[in-house]
Amino acid sequence: MSSSLSAVRRPLFRPFLRPVTYSRWLHLLTGCVAGVLMGFLRGGTFRPGHGGPWLSFAVLPVPVLLLAALVPAVRRVEGLQAQLLLFPGRSGTGGRGAAQIATSPSATWRDRGRTAIWLLLRLEAGVAMTALTLQLPALAVVLTRAGMGHATHVAGWPSIDTPRWWHGLLAPLPLVLLLAVAVGAGSLMSCAARLLLGPSAAERLAALEARTERILEHNRLAQELHDSVGHALTVTVIQAGAARAAGSPEFTDRALAAIEDTGRQALADLERALRLLREDAPRPADRPALTDADRLLESARAAGAAVRAEVTGPLEALPGPVSREGYRMVQEALTNVLRHAGPVPVSVRIAADADALELEIRNAVPAASEPNGGGRGLRGIRERAALLGGEAETGPEGDDWRVRVRLPLRRLG
Template identity: 75%
Template sequence: MPSSLPAVLRPLFRAVTYTRWLHLLLASVAGILTGFFHYETFRTGGWMPWLWFAVLPAPLLVLAALIPVVRRVEGLQAQLLLAPGPHGRTARAASGIATTPSGSWRERGRTAVWLLMRLEVGVALSALTVQLPMLAGAFTMAAAGHRTHLKGLPAIEAPHWWYGLLAPLPLVLLAAVAVGAGALTAGAARLLLGPSAAERLAGLESRTERMLEHNRLAQELHDAIGHALTVTVVQAGAARAAGSPEFTERALAAIEDTGRQALTDLERALRLLREDAPRPADRPTLTDAERLLESARAAGSTVRAELSGPLEALPGPVSREGYRMVQEALTNVLRHAGPVPVSVRLAAGADALELEVCNPLPGMAAEPGSGGRCPGRGLRGIRERAALLGGEAETGPDGGEWRVRARLPLRQLRDSP
């Protein structure tokens, strides 16, 4: 699209303008088909048939909205014709239009409103698409000196050349209405066909799982490939320095085995990174927190736990990531402070999940990877997990203790519209 065009003309050079136009024209097909059952309307001509087209199909569309799959069909059509840009999987997911069948009466009601709105706007735009070019043609004929009297339009009994100045106006009006109606319909599709709270929660869960899995795979690849390259470089240098055929043979065998294992790790990671890869197995949640506490106790720590609130009712992403955050915190305690007393608090409230892990500070503060100015990967991962869910996490010394505290909001997941 030429960038030098004025902003008012740019929509006319966008493909989405015409796909939206087509989407609305298709909406009038139901009205035209039902209009055949009222044949008298066609004999009157003019604007009267369009009024019937906008009224007759309404009861049928309301009944159709009760069928769950209709919402899926309308969502797919809206994504393809109303959403601008590429139509890949990621782009369709970002369009804000759902493609799942109706799962509740609320969704059926929204689908019914969508069908009726699309019918009325589509019939109105279809009428203008037919009538306004005819009006432009009438003005052109009048400018050429011909009297015109098209059915449904005012008669021009006194043709004159200046009618030629009016000829472009109906077409300009049609283009403006088409662009505006298309934008309005696209916005209405996101509102009426958008994902429900349950669907948004499922989408958030899927994105969280995918992002965390990708981050985990990136770390594993870093470790595996880095290890393989290190072994390869060391073995190759040693073989060259040794000058022994026997040692060189062993070094080459080690390089071969290491490289083969690295290729296996790489192939496994690439399979999981593909969009059509199977979802990872079920992950533990905070209902399994006792497993973590027992593991810490088995390592020699004295664990004092305080669990409150309905942990089993937490949304999936929050419960799973909360489990991993507690796991990371306990792992850091054992790694940097050893088997010391640990206090764990989990509180599930109406608005947020609060978790806290505390242990005595001596012995841990001196570790470079334990936090402070040089935070370790585990503690940084806790903050990243909290931020991913819209929460916050703090790690560091507090009154002679090392404290990991996080707050994960729940209301936006449970009550999102």
């Protein structure tokens, strides 16, 4: 029986023990600040006999708040306050739900209109909550004194000329009511903040586009690391194995030099990727392009492949994205050759003209090997080509394995 009562009491009293209840209460009370300031400026609001100043607090600031809503930065300030007080986090920043509150300045008249409604709602809710925060504890004091047998005469409340003992039993009720109102009003203000201070349709679209860009950039980085590090590891493994089998100091020296050069380039690519992930974007020139294709060809030759290259056209005049992605495609195609076919004859053709860039990598397929047409690398080549508006074909052709890419240039110019 006692455990069931504890289970009932726990959710009943939990809202009163949560810090967010009191931070939202504070947010409500600050909404009355504008009314109090206007009351002081007006004069006479607080003089005896004037009556309750609450109506003045709720009406006087309205024109000022409507004008303030026209200032774009006001929306940002209100959004930050709502994040910190309505959705507090453990580290002093907005917690869960704060992401639904915009902190950017007003960009449209619709944003200004929503900000104006929010300011008016904060004012009226703040005045009402401040009045209850002051008056309900006063009522609890009145009832407590009456329960102790003292006649009470407190301004704003009916006089108790004939106190009774049971008045004291009613004293906790105003405080409980105040806490309940604070919990409910805080929850309602949080819902209103999401509605009135939440991101507009344009802001949501911009955030979605930014998130999509980040995902695409991370996918591109993953593909680049796969190509670069995969190529470096493939060359390293083949060179190390060949050096061990050759047993020649001269060949071993050449193999170690090739491993060193390939590893250094892979480390540079890794550092570029890490700088991008740290939002410290490198210059486009930091990334290798087709003008650096000789490095790839020499690396493949050092791994034992007999590479015959044909390079025509002004590679230095290619658009940056085409040249950089073309380099990665050639790199992945050569890596695929070394990984699946070994040191076999390879022909590489890179041809650029005013209309398109064409890449073709063709290699013999040893009888003991199995061509791999479904790997991540070849799929990456096709994806890169599609993103640039081109096309890529990978697969066997006669006794050879061929990778052919065509990237149009006119639409990019």
